[in-house]
Amino acid sequence: MPVNLPLPQAENLKSVAGVELGWAEAGIRKANRKDVLVVRVAEGSTVAGVFTQNRFCAAPVQVCREHLAAGAGIRAIVVNTGNANAGTGEPGLAAARATCDALAKALAIQSKQVLPFSTGVILEQLPVDRLTAALPTAIANARADNWLAAAESIMTTDTQPKAASRTVQIDGKTVTLSGISKGAGMIRPNMATMLGFIATDAAVAQPVLQKLVSHAADHSFNSITIDGDTSTNDSFVLIASGKAGVTIDRAEGAAFEALRDAVTALAQELAQAIVRDGEGATKLMTIRVEGGKNVAECRQIAYAVAHSPLVKTAFYASDPNLGRILAAIGYAGVNDLDVDRVNLWLDDVWVARDGGRNPEYREEDGQRVMKQAEITVRIALGRGDAEATVWTCDLSHDYVSINADYRS
Amino acid sequence: MPVNLPLPQAENLKSVAGVELGWAEAGIRKANRKDVLVVRVAEGSTVAGVFTQNRFCAAPVQVCREHLAAGAGIRAIVVNTGNANAGTGEPGLAAARATCDALAKALAIQSKQVLPFSTGVILEQLPVDRLTAALPTAIANARADNWLAAAESIMTTDTQPKAASRTVQIDGKTVTLSGISKGAGMIRPNMATMLGFIATDAAVAQPVLQKLVSHAADHSFNSITIDGDTSTNDSFVLIASGKAGVTIDRAEGAAFEALRDAVTALAQELAQAIVRDGEGATKLMTIRVEGGKNVAECRQIAYAVAHSPLVKTAFYASDPNLGRILAAIGYAGVNDLDVDRVNLWLDDVWVARDGGRNPEYREEDGQRVMKQAEITVRIALGRGDAEATVWTCDLSHDYVSINADYRS
Numbered sequence: 170m171p172v173n174l175p176l177p178q179a180e181n182l183k184s185v186a187g188v189e190l191g192w193a194e195a196g197i198r199k200a201n202r203k204d205v206l207v208v209r210v211a212e213g214s215t216v217a218g219v220f221t222q223n224r225f226c227a228a229p230v231q232v233c234r235e236h237l238a239a240g241a242g243i244r245a246i247v248v249n250t251g252n253a254n255a256g257t258g259e260p261g262l263a264a265a266r267a268t269c270d271a272l273a274k275a276l277a278i279q280s281k282q283v284l285p286f287s288t289g290v291i292l293e294q295l296p297v298d299r300l301t302a303a304l305p306t307a308i309a310n311a312r313a314d315n316w317l318a319a320a321e322s323i324m325t326t327d328t329q330p331k332a333a334s335r336t337v338q339i340d341g342k343t344v345t346l347s348g349i350s351k352g353a354g355m356i357r358p359n360m361a362t363m364l365g366f367i368a369t370d371a372a373v374a375q376p377v378l379q380k381l382v383s384h385a386a387d388h389s390f391n392s393i394t395i396d397g398d399t400s401t402n403d404s405f406v407l408i409a410s411g412k413a414g415v416t417i418d419r420a421e422g423a424a425f426e427a428l429r430d431a432v433t434a435l436a437q438e439l440a441q442a443i444v445r446d447g448e449g450a451t452k453l454m455t456i457r458v459e460g461g462k463n464v465a466e467c468r469q470i471a472y473a474v475a476h477s478p479l480v481k482t483a484f485y486a487s488d489p490n491l492g493r494i495l496a497a498i499g500y501a502g503v504n505d506l507d508v509d510r511v512n513l514w515l516d517d518v519w520v521a522r523d524g525g526r527n528p529e530y531r532e533e534d535g536q537r538v539m540k541q542a543e544i545t546v547r548i549a550l551g552r553g554d555a556e557a558t559v560w561t562c563d564l565s566h567d568y569v570s571i572n573a574d575y576r577s
Numbered sequence: 578m579p580v581n582l583p584l585p586q587a588e589n590l591k592s593v594a595g596v597e598l599g600w601a602e603a604g605i606r607k608a609n610r611k612d613v614l615v616v617r618v619a620e621g622s623t624v625a626g627v628f629t630q631n632r633f634c635a636a637p638v639q640v641c642r643e644h645l646a647a648g649a650g651i652r653a654i655v656v657n658t659g660n661a662n663a664g665t666g667e668p669g670l671a672a673a674r675a676t677c678d679a680l681a682k683a684l685a686i687q688s689k690q691v692l693p694f695s696t697g698v699i700l701e702q703l704p705v706d707r708l709t710a711a712l713p714t715a716i717a718n719a720r721a722d723n724w725l726a727a728a729e730s731i732m733t734t735d736t737q738p739k740a741a742s743r744t745v746q747i748d749g750k751t752v753t754l755s756g757i758s759k760g761a762g763m764i765r766p767n768m769a770t771m772l773g774f775i776a777t778d779a780a781v782a783q784p785v786l787q788k789l790v791s792h793a794a795d796h797s798f799n800s801i802t803i804d805g806d807t808s809t810n811d812s813f814v815l816i817a818s819g820k821a822g823v824t825i826d827r828a829e830g831a832a833f834e835a836l837r838d839a840v841t842a843l844a845q846e847l848a849q850a851i852v853r854d855g856e857g858a859t860k861l862m863t864i865r866v867e868g869g870k871n872v873a874e875c876r877q878i879a880y881a882v883a884h885s886p887l888v889k890t891a892f893y894a895s896d897p898n899l900g901r902i903l904a905a906i907g908y909a910g911v912n913d914l915d916v917d918r919v920n921l922w923l924d925d926v927w928v929a930r931d932g933g934r935n936p937e938y939r940e941e942d943g944q945r946v947m948k949q950a951e952i953t954v955r956i957a958l959g960r961g962d963a964e965a966t967v968w969t970c971d972l973s974h975d976y977v978s979i980n981a982d983y984r985s
Contacts, residue, residue: 225916256903290900482977503632
């Protein structure tokens with residue numbers, strides 16, 4: 170059961186002019202399952218992305234980087250689940266290119282105008298024939314109002330599809346944004362087996378779009394973690410179709426900021442959906458570190474807390490075991506940290522004061538907060554003005570079951 | 578059930594002349610349980626230690642550092658379980674000092690000749706009255722042949738006591754070493770809720786003993802990890818009583834090397850016992866990284882693999898999910914790693930070759946190794962001559978159960 174994550178409703182997901190989505194059942198790994206998504210993008214659109222930092226980056230990620238660098242104008246995206254096409258060497262690269270070739274041929278565009286994405290088991294060759302055989306079906310059913318089915322078609326261990334929309338007024342016109350994401354385990358910064366796609370009908374110049382996607386990723390997909398593992402395939406892509414009659418060609422000013430904030434808020438919603446649906450998750454934890462010397466050390470401490478199996482199991486047990494949180498702060502690697510200035514809150518309950526237990530803290534107050542499904546851990550370092558926020562979930566029996574059983 | 582860890586037998590544990598151990602039931606946290614250990618050390622002994630790097634170091638660790646720095650000659654050690662006396666501020670420091678004062682008074686020595694150790698729940702005040710009330714009993718039953726009972730008296734979530742002995746011939750004389758350790762969760766480098774004590778009857782000059790204890794710790798207690806958490810209280814102490822008629826006053830030469838190797842081997846046995854008894858452990862994994870540019874990057878990659886929840890759950894499931902291991906190598910943070918030179922073996926089975934799946938690898942061979950209780954993961958980076966080894970265990974349902982339930 171995801172944590173406070175309502176099922177998206179098709180009628181709430183808005184079409185983005187210039188973007189059509191179609192799915193197919195290719196039988197990549199299992200039969201009778203949506204496992205291929207094709208997204209068609211109108212001519213003249215701009216597309217930008219950020220990708221995994223894992224040294225073992227998957228074949229499709231390499232091809233995405235090449236095709237974006239080619240600058241020919243992206244016209245289509247193809248995603249498959251069931252196989253990540255990672256650790257597959259030259260044959261894997263050839264399979265990713267063959268996929269692009271097949272889709273390009275069917276759409277009468279160039280291969281370098283296609284971006285490929287894969288997610289699933291790694292170290293096994295992609296069954297490229299099954300994938301390309303399914304492309305005509307996906308193309309045939311591509312529609313602008315297909316966002317919910319698109320979200321379903323990229324799911325792996327996700328228990329439910331993740332999709333959301335919003336609109337924002339810019340220069341007196343309505344700009345629409347819709348997005349989908351997938352991912353449930355192996356999630357941490359730098360985009361672990363996480364895929365996110367957002368489209369808007371604003372027109373955005375390529376360098377501005379790249380700034381937008383980086384900013385949104387840093388404040389969303391790169392600020393979540395389930396288990397600290399980073400995948401070989403993570404990608405977040407932003408599409409601007411330009412059909413809304415609003416043009417943003419500078420990375421400053423009110424119009425830019427309005428779109429940036431809308432993209433970031435939508436990316437946060439989609440990224441938090443991944444944590445809410447984290448493998449085995451029963452709680453959403455927001456780890457907010459403030460009063461740091463710089464953002465990097467705030468993130469370092471937030472991640473140490475978010476990754477600690479002892480902290481995560483304590484939250485699973487609704488146990489206000491504050492010592493485990495303090496211990497994680499202590500070993501985060503900020504070597505000149507003065508622990509006597511550290512303060513800690515669970516939501517509104519002040520639990521640790523000046524490095525030790527707050528004398529006024531009562532266990533029952535901590536217990537009350539820990540029973541909630543959503544909890545904010547706020548850590549004040551008392552050494553500066555920087556801050557950072559990371560979202561994570563608890564570590565439960567179901568996490569072990571899911572990951573001990575994933576391939577069988 | 579620990580992994581291949583026979584119960585230590587009292588008759589196999591050798592007395593070390595000049596060292597006597599006694600226990601008591603103080604009721605620190607639970608009644609009718611050995612929870613206090615006193616170790617008396619003969620006059621003229623040398624004692625050296627290494628301690629947690631956690632910024633929240635516990636009160637007893639602070640007092641240990643002070644008392645070792647005072648150079649008055651350590652004459653006694655006192656250990657309690659049930660309460661870590663960490664995150665307890667000034668009252669905690671006062672409690673640790675009061676414990677030393679009480680033991681010093683009973684033994685007619687100085688307070689600064691006592692080293693205090695605590696392990697258990699953090700952020701709660703140590704019930705120092707109950708602890709000091711139990712000291713006379715512990716002193717009264719102190720004996721040289723009490724190593725097994727001593728090991729029992731420092732257990733927390735350990736499922737069995739950890740103790741071992743060995744002898745080594747130096748300069749034609751027999752030198753004896755005995756040691757005990759405790760710890761089962763929250764273990765990683767820099768000594769997480771891990772206590773280790775080794776005594777030898779060699780005479781060792783203080784600076785030489787410090788080098789010995791650091792070397793042994795780096796190759797044992799600082800090379801193990803259960804869950805990546807580092808505690809506030811970890812300590813490893815080496816006692817040299819000088820009763821064997823062998824004196825080592827230089828950190829070089831055959832006698833030094835013989836003792837160093839014996840201490841290190843014993844420390845490795847005691848450290849591996851902690852991993853074998855890791856919370857919920859069903860498998861002992863040896864992660865060996867070779868061919869690195871330097872030891873630091875080898876350790877960095879070994880720990881990334883050892884800490885990955887996805888790798889650990891795959892081992893629990895006996896699933897040769899090699900992709901998870903490669904992914905962990907890829908995100909370990911060695912930014913110029915050429916993944917095309919990475920090779921990987923599970924015991925003798927060559928599974929990944931030049932960054933991809935070894936074409937000759939058969940899944941049934943990987944499966945055969947994964948079913949074993951002890952598995953070596955060997956990773957060759959192909960970029961230098963450095964190497965490092967880390968020991969860890971798998972992540973099971975029982976780990977979650979134990980840690981979700983620890984305080985109740």
